[in-house]
Amino acid sequence: MEIKRSVNGNTVTFALSGRLDTITSPQLSKEIEAAFEKEPVNLVFDFSALDYISSSGLRVLLSAQKKVNALGTKMTVKGVNDTIKEIFEVTGFTGILTIA
């Protein structure tokens, strides 16, 4: 998996490619933690080039959403492919995340 991070004001965008799985999820988790180090930020996840997500990836998104909720900032997930959309639906994540 590759993570491209870009910052625009207080919004941090993570563009992911490849697989957000057991091996790569901790890497994203660290990047998200680092993004919150200085100030409360909005998060955008660009999944246009992401092939699949595992439950460990879902857990990273859930904890990021909880963090954002606690801070009163915003989080959006965009560019979701059909299979990942189905995974969000069957796990109830469509009700938790803001999917653009």
Next chain:
Amino acid sequence: MPQSLKVPATMAHFEESVGFIETHLRGAGVDEKTLTKILTASEEIIVNIISYAYQDGEGDFEIEIEDHPDRTTLSFTDEGQPFNPLQNPDVDTTLAANEREIGGLGILMVKKLMDDVRYRFLDGKNTLTITMVKGA
């Protein structure tokens, strides 16, 4: 002919296992969407075996792939603690983010993404079998 791979149940063999499944399913001409679903379900099953099957020691697990004209079936077998992952109730997917627990998502994904999931314990072995029906 079923294709099989037997490796030690450690994270060092995780990528090899997923790679084995991907290579064989691609070779069998399984479509991309089905492939993604099977790989997603397989990862959850493999990670569970590696994490929990051999709590008190070491052991192997085996993956068997059978591609038929009407369906694709994968079996995951270990000789660890008897454990039926299908016995627990599903997680409540209607809760808000702050009320959601982090456990139980993996097996839920397996159940929802696959057309059929079966567990059996026979001769000291746990086997979880997943099936995707073609053209469903």
